Amino acid sequence: MKNVTDSFVSLGHWPSAGGFGFNTDILATNPINLSVVLGVLIFFGKGVLSDLLDNRKQRILNTIRNSEELREGAIDQLEKARARLRKVEMEADQYRVNGYSEIEREKLNLINSTYNTLEQLENYKNETIHFEQQRAINQVRQRVLQQALQGALGTINSCLNKELHLRTISANIGMFGSMKEIRNN
Secondary structure (H helix, E strand, O other): OHHHHHHHHHHHOOOOOOOOOOOOOHHHHHHHHHHHHHHHHHHHHHHHHHHHHHHHHHHHHHHHHHHHHHHHHHHHHHHHHHHHHHHHHHHHHHHHHHHHHHHHHHHHHHHHHHHHHHHHHHHHHHHHHHHHHHHHHHHHHHHHHHHHHHHHHHHHHHHOOHHHHHHHHHHHHHHHHHHHHHHHO
């Protein structure tokens, strides 16, 4: 400290006629020069430095603000995507439930249709069997009747003589005559 005060005291001893000179004492002149340079830098550079720091601060704040906006936008998009996902999942569950219901309905319809078809086929089969039985019975009846008629004709032909034949014809003519009279009355 003594050197700093000595340098200020030595300034007072400079000859005024000589004008301007250099002080070669480095320890005494450096703090003064540094303080002058720093003072000039602070005085003139304060605005520039302040502007640089303000610009940097504004860029950082803008970046943070943009990041926040992007983050909020991303959160909104994420929420919308989650809502769409929930909606699609509910629709998929609904389609799945409806699909299973539709499959069950179709299965029941197919089973019922098959059952109805089988029932109709069973009815057709029974009708066909009944028809064939009736036809067979009728064929047997016709054969029995034919055989009975042939047997009766054979018996009649073998037993019938001319006299019996004439009496039968006369009786039949008489029956027809009486029927004709009944009709006319």
